[in-house]
Amino acid sequence: MEKVLMKGNEAIAEAAVMAGCKHFFGYPITPQNELAAYMSQRMPRVGGTYLQAESEIAAINMVIGAAAAGVRAMTSSSSPGIALKSEGLSYLAGCDLPAVLVNVQRAGPGLGGIQPSQADYFMAVKGGGHGDFHTVVFAPNSIQEMVDYTFAAFDIAEKYRVTVMLLTDGILGQMMEPVALIAPETKAPAEKPWAVTGTKGARPKNIVNSLYLSPELLEKVNIARFERYDEIKRNETRCELYKTDDAEICVVAYGAASRISRNAVEMARAKGIRAGLIRPITLWPFPSDAILEAADRVKAFTVVEMSMGQMIQDVELAARCKKPVNLCFRTGGMVPSPEEVLKSIEEVLR
């Protein structure tokens, strides 16, 4: 298969178009601008809609409208903009609408900085809106994966009627790699009988709604939604295990940090340390089983994050205090070096 050299942000955009997404609603923010710019160029040529909204909030509400109308729709932003979209994420969940969202993370809090970061783990995985709900979160670590999981994101969103977030960062968004743009056959349901497209006098009216004034009913609706989440946990949890079979120490890292960590694993192996890497690909659902399994075999874990340490909480929970969990971090837009990760590996083994 022929490969093309593409920037991460643009690769996601092209994959989305290939996945049949004809409706993109955005708002400028660094470092995701190439994604929206690509859409603004591409959408008119495929008969689609590129609309630059008045705010991040308006953009996600336009996604809600388009998703309710039954088409594939997406929006993208970076950290402070994703925070604004949290209202929409909650309504998307409450209305059981499928949508795809991209977060090209930058450093925070506040206006923070425009350098790459992984400090939105909590927002993506634990929060990002009020009420009982989850967003499915993919954390690709290459441009190829950004393409592959964009296709997967649309399918999963429609199959389970959930929002899927691609959680990337300024490194992945901005860097270029060769990618194969191959659209897999969609596994999503062909029909959306719940969509608001006008009854045409041929069916009862559809209502897309998240309001339930009866607490008894809302409890049932929420529990039913979490049964769907359980299905997602069973079917869609993904992680990559690298040299973990004989590992005495496991590094746990996702996204850009996992690429640095992989180098550190090689460096450790060269020094005779049996290091391995567990790379969560879905952050929600979190691959807790892989961590727990490793916890019985390894001496310790080192979690590598471009934040003050957020995913580490899920690693600790999954490891059930069986083994020590160390943190190797840089924050504020700083990126850890393989040497720093190696040092952390050596420290925790001591």
Next chain:
Amino acid sequence: MKTVFQRPNALTDMPTSYCPGCTHGIIHRLVAETLDELELTGRTVGIAPVGCAVLAYNFFACDMVQSAHGRAPAVATGVKRANPDNIVFTYQGDGDLAAIGTAETVHAAARGENITIIFVNNAIYGMTGGQMAPTTMPGQVTQTSPYGRDTTTAGFPVHVCEMLASLQGTAYCERVAVDSVPNIRKAKAAIKKAFQNQVDGKGFSLVEVLSTCPTNWGLTPVKALDWLRDNMMPYYPLGVYKDRSAEEL
């Protein structure tokens, strides 16, 4: 036997949740009659707001979306862009449209989004129990302006039609009232025009309907109508603020 009066087909048979004497019922009926007369119900998607009309998704017989507070014009934009053949309208109150949703309203108008907005202005937040609204008038007593709206601290009301008329993207905006039979007839004509404009692809149309809230105004329904005439109409003059619907496309 000849039927001289009946529920419009575009309204369901579900009893509304509005207070006795509230004019939402009249406005719902005018929208529904319009959908019937223009034969639009089967291709229409309505967007319900947050506020007293939140349950409008139960009352209109067309497909409906319930949106977040103030976001109805953005949701309507998404629906319309997805399926331009649908007729898309929002039904919003003053808090929803002119406070929390100001940006969504102004920019839907600025884009000339081909949608219809029914804007119900009763100068108060009704559903939450009568707080000061962006359209509460100077001196008006509400739960959160107990000494009357003091413009030195609470500022001035937003005149939505006047504001939107200044935008190039607005095709049509008119302020009407539902206080009397003649005015209700005019309101009906305005609402019908706002929908016909969308059918004809004329762009953004908004009808502001001066409405009463007897419950939160603390008045009987009849006195509330008097209050609307005596206080709101002079401050919010009725009339057409912009009309490009006669222009050729």
